Amino acid sequence: xxxxxxxxxxxxxxxxxxxxxxxxxxxxxxxxxxxxxxxxxxxxxxxxxxxxxxxxxxxxxxxxxxxxxxxxxxxxxxxxxxxxxxxxxxxxxxxxxxxxxxxxxxxxxxxxxxxxxxxxxxxxxxxxxxxxxxxxxxxxxxxxxxxxxxxxxxxxxxxxxxxxxxxxxxxxxxxxxxxxxxxxxxxxxxxxxxxxxxxxxxxxxxxxxxxxxxxxxxxxxxxxxxxxxxxxxxxxxxxxxxxxxxxxxxxxxxxxxxxxxxxxxxxxxxxxxxxxxxxxxxxxxxxxxxxxxxxxxxxxxxxxxxxxxxxxxxxxxxxxxxxxxxxxxxxxxxxxxxxxxxxxxxxxxxxxxxxxxxxxxxxxxxxxxxxxxxxxxxxxxxxxxxxxxxxxxxxxxxxxxxxxxxxxxxxxxxxxxxxxxxxxxxxxxxxxxxxxxxxxxxxxxxxxxxxxxxxxxxxxxxxxxxxxxxxxxxxxxxxxxxxxxxxxxxxxxxxxxxxxxxxxxxxxxxxxxxxxxxxxxxxxxxxxxxxxxxxxxxxxxxxxxxxxxxxxxxxxxxxxxxxxxxxxxx
Numbered sequence: 001x002x003x004x005x006x007x008x009x010x011x012x013x014x015x016x017x018x019x020x021x022x023x024x025x026x027x028x029x030x031x032x033x034x035x036x037x038x039x040x041x042x043x044x045x046x047x048x049x050x051x052x053x054x055x056x057x058x059x060x061x062x063x064x065x066x067x068x069x070x071x072x073x074x075x076x077x078x079x080x081x082x083x084x085x086x087x088x089x090x091x092x093x094x095x096x097x098x099x100x101x102x103x104x105x106x107x108x109x110x111x112x113x114x115x116x117x118x119x120x121x122x123x124x125x126x127x128x129x130x131x132x133x134x135x136x137x138x139x140x141x142x143x144x145x146x147x148x149x150x151x152x153x154x155x156x157x158x159x160x161x162x163x164x165x166x167x168x169x170x171x172x173x174x175x176x177x178x179x180x181x182x183x184x185x186x187x188x189x190x191x192x193x194x195x196x197x198x199x200x201x202x203x204x205x206x207x208x209x210x211x212x213x214x215x216x217x218x219x220x221x222x223x224x225x226x227x228x229x230x231x232x233x234x235x236x237x238x239x240x241x242x243x244x245x246x247x248x249x250x251x252x253x254x255x256x257x258x259x260x261x262x263x264x265x266x267x268x269x270x271x272x273x274x275x276x277x278x279x280x281x282x283x284x285x286x287x288x289x290x291x292x293x294x295x296x297x298x299x300x301x302x303x304x305x306x307x308x309x310x311x312x313x314x315x316x317x318x319x320x321x322x323x324x325x326x327x328x329x330x331x332x333x334x335x336x337x338x339x340x341x342x343x344x345x346x347x348x349x350x351x352x353x354x355x356x357x358x359x360x361x362x363x364x365x366x367x368x369x370x371x372x373x374x375x376x377x378x379x380x381x382x383x384x385x386x387x388x389x390x391x392x393x394x395x396x397x398x399x400x401x402x403x404x405x406x407x408x409x410x411x412x413x414x415x416x417x418x419x420x421x422x423x424x425x426x427x428x429x430x431x432x433x434x435x436x437x438x439x440x441x442x443x444x445x446x447x448x449x450x451x452x453x454x455x456x457x458x459x460x461x462x463x464x465x466x467x468x469x470x471x472x473x474x475x476x477x478x479x480x481x482x483x484x485x486x487x488x489x490x491x492x493x494x495x496x497x498x499x500x501x502x503x504x505x506x507x508x509x510x511x512x513x514x515x516x517x518x519x520x521x522x523x524x525x526x527x528x529x530x531x532x533x534x535x536x537x538x539x540x541x542x543x544x545x546x547x548x549x550x551x552x553x554x555x556x557x558x559x560x561x562x563x564x565x566x567x568x569x570x
Contacts, residue, residue: 335406394527
């Protein structure tokens with residue numbers, strides 16, 4: 001690596017970054033003996049000392065960062081490449097047009113997800129340059145340096161690399177720091193240049209950068225003590241008494257996008273259970289104009305989206321080709337139909353608890369007059385696709401948010417491409433009426449919402465204080481208590497059927513109570529995903545066979561009702 005730091009050995013000769021005293025063949029990520037007294041560790045420690053001496057100002061360590069990573073941009077990017085190579089022990093070749101520079105391997109922009117987040121071979125997993133705590137400290141410092149370069153490009157709007165490239169690299173470097181900071185126990189024989197608690201504390205600020213239209217640059221680093229797990233017996237965990245609530249009872253409208261008549265027995269079960277708690281219930285279907293359907297199921301009104309939006313809403317063909325259209329038009333429908341404080345989208349395989357949602361927004365004092373979009377958030381893809389809200393698994397818009405979202409959706413046919421090269425990162429454009437995009441439904445919908453000024457919540461908002469899910473991405477069944485975060489963080493790469501995807505990127509949420517929680521569902525959960533009806537007349541397709549093995553929507557409802565809507569393991 002072209003860098004004044006003489007400890008580094010050429011990538012061409014060794015293919016990874018090492019330091020002069022490295023026990024290179026070691027494979028244990030916590031073997032830090034060789035780092036003690038090494039020149040590289042001294043430089044890392046010096047940079048962190050400078051940051052602390054300047055009251056947390058990252059600029060206070062600029063001189064140290066230049067010594068570590070070099071002064072020109074290409075050497076910093078090359079250092080990033082080497083760090084990734086050491087961290088992941090893998091390389092993926094690419095075409096020059098895909099690279100940020102011809103001489104630098106593809107570890108950024110479109111290739112970032114496939115290169116950086118690919119699961120490495122098991123035997124090479126978690127090597128981290130042989131000492132995870134030191135690697136976490138180095139990765140964080142590299143993130144600072146890349147962030148400064150990104151800020152320069154943002155202001156100058158020129159140069160070989162766009163600011164987005166540097167910003168993506170900076171964010172992925174810090175993501176590596178989160179992983180590696182949690183790879184070792186606290187008893188590792190190394191004076192940690194930066195503590196895990198500090199990295200996780202600052203990760204909460206870092207994640208906020210993905211909830212705004214301009215990047216967040218690293219300017220300050222906040223010190224933090226170890227976070228303790230709060231006691232579940234504290235008063236704030238108890239359900240609020242009506243007399244203690246000053247705000248009025250929030251009204252909730254439920255909008256259920258569905259396929260008729262294939263899902264009619266599922267919809268009947270929804271109407272007989274949680275939908276009774278909705279102040280308004282609308283089932284959105286899409287049929288040809290001459291097809292008959294009942295006007296209501298219980299308290300739920302059926303509306304034909306194809307009749308309301310004939311030019312842009314395709315008729316159901318019993319597949320998923322129009323799923324994005326249906327989602328987008330349901331949002332638009334809610335924007336001009338709903339007069340409720342909150343409008344919630346509930347897919348036909350979701351159990352939603354309106355009363356628990358009301359309890360949630362009252363406890364947190366969330367006003368429907370402010371823009372709020374509340375639901376399960378995906379954090380495994382923040383560097384590549386930003387933070388994503390799962391669109392319709394009991395996902396709720398405030399009245400202010402649904403109006404903005406509806407307006408954006410109805411004008412979305414113009415296709416907004418600016419997000420592709422702006423902030424936050426995404427590979428998609430807002431094209432809400434596209435067909436056949438089931439796999440990218442979430443990213444496309446989230447880009448449209450950003451264009452409307454409707455941003456995801458901070459992840460802490462949609463978890464309780466013990467890091468447990470309020471919007472539960474799992475089914476409520478006997479296996480739910482076995483759904484636990486991993487002892488060592490997972491790589492961000494997600495494959496089909498990846499049961500661990502919901503823990504990826506969520507380390508700052510679950511870490512404080514990782515070994516304290518008996519399960520990971522909040523006391524009063526709002527939604528569960530993966531349920532259907534057990535009515536023998538309902539035909540279950542091959543894609544949904546796993547849902548039929550879970551308790552039915554009716555069974556989940558009865559279980560919660562029997563426990564005053566409180567979660568009790570099955």
